[in-house]
Amino acid sequence: MEINQLQIxxxxxxxxxxxxxxxxxxxxxxxxxxxxxxxxxxxxxRTNPTISTLYKISQALEVSISDLLDVESYN
Amino acid sequence: MEINQLQIxxxxxxxxxxxxxxxxxxxxxxxxxxxxxxxxxxxxxRTNPTISTLYKISQALEVSISDLLDVESYN
DNA sequence: CACCACGTTATCATATATGATAACCGATTA
DNA sequence: TAATCGGTTATCATATATGATAACGTGGTG
Numbered sequence: 001m002e003i004n005q006l007q008i009x010x011x012x013x014x015x016x017x018x019x020x021x022x023x024x025x026x027x028x029x030x031x032x033x034x035x036x037x038x039x040x041x042x043x044x045x046r047t048n049p050t051i052s053t054l055y056k057i058s059q060a061l062e063v064s065i066s067d068l069l070d071v072e073s074y075n
Numbered sequence: 076m077e078i079n080q081l082q083i084x085x086x087x088x089x090x091x092x093x094x095x096x097x098x099x100x101x102x103x104x105x106x107x108x109x110x111x112x113x114x115x116x117x118x119x120x121r122t123n124p125t126i127s128t129l130y131k132i133s134q135a136l137e138v139s140i141s142d143l144l145d146v147e148s149y150n
Numbered sequence: 151c152a153c154c155a156c157g158t159t160a161t162c163a164t165a166t167a168t169g170a171t172a173a174c175c176g177a178t179t180a
Numbered sequence: 181t182a183a184t185c186g187g188t189t190a191t192c193a194t195a196t197a198t199g200a201t202a203a204c205g206t207g208g209t210g
Contacts, residue, residue, distance in 0.1 A: 003127045010126065024186060035170060040188055047167060048125045050197075051085065051144075052078040066141035069126075099156060110200060115158055122197060125167075 008045030010054075013070050015043045017061045031060040083120030085129075088145050090118045092136050106135040 018028050029039040033056070041047055042057075051065070058065045093103050104114040108131070116122055117132075126140070133140045 003130060006126065006130055025188095026186070034168085036186085037170080037172095037188075037190090038168065040186095041168090044188080048127045050123045050125050050167065051081065051129065052123045053168080054126065055078060055081055065144050069140050069144075100158095101156070109198085111156085112158075112160090112201080113198065115156095116198090119158080125197070128198080 003048065004045070007048055009070070010049070010068055011043040011045035013068055014057060014061075017063060017067070018043075021061060028057070028060055032056040078123065079120070082123055084145070085124070085143055086118040086120035088143055089132060089136075092138060092142070093118075096136060103132070103135055107131040 018025070025039045025043070026036045028034075029036040032039070034042075042049060042053070054065050054068055058068055061067075093100070100114045100118070101111045103109075104111040107114070109117075117124060117128070129140050129143055133143055136142075
């Protein structure tokens, strides 16, 4: 799998989890101390996030980091 | 959990998985197209890796990225 | 002793993630 | 119409991950 595809899948996964909690990008961004624009960029898969970024999001969404990586290579 | 602690745990986990495959840092680094010095830095938890870095390692170790994140927040 | 093999640490350059701000779009609503 | 809301995109600055190289330590082995 291309790294680009992975980024996109992670972004999509974050979006799904965020929406399932019924919160806006603005909400989630605020909890994580991100700017909403930056979260939008992340959900669009336009960056290669660090583990700390994913960690903050996982905490805010009350899931594990692994839950953000639903898409996997060796399952 | 501190982000620093997370980095250290991930580094330790990578080391354990690498050693369980019986390969050296040099080997793994070569497969991933890293310099051995950079892999050493990563295993020491002295960086905040991107998902693409973790992905390359997971592929080389034939595990999922989640397997590198054994330590979790919301389990 | 010299010589490797494995790993560590430091350093510098470069690429890029992230912070921050502004402008914009579409949909909704008053 | 104007205003708000959720989201997007572009842009620039700054922090930092990564690439790359060199020097070093330690343990084993000839």
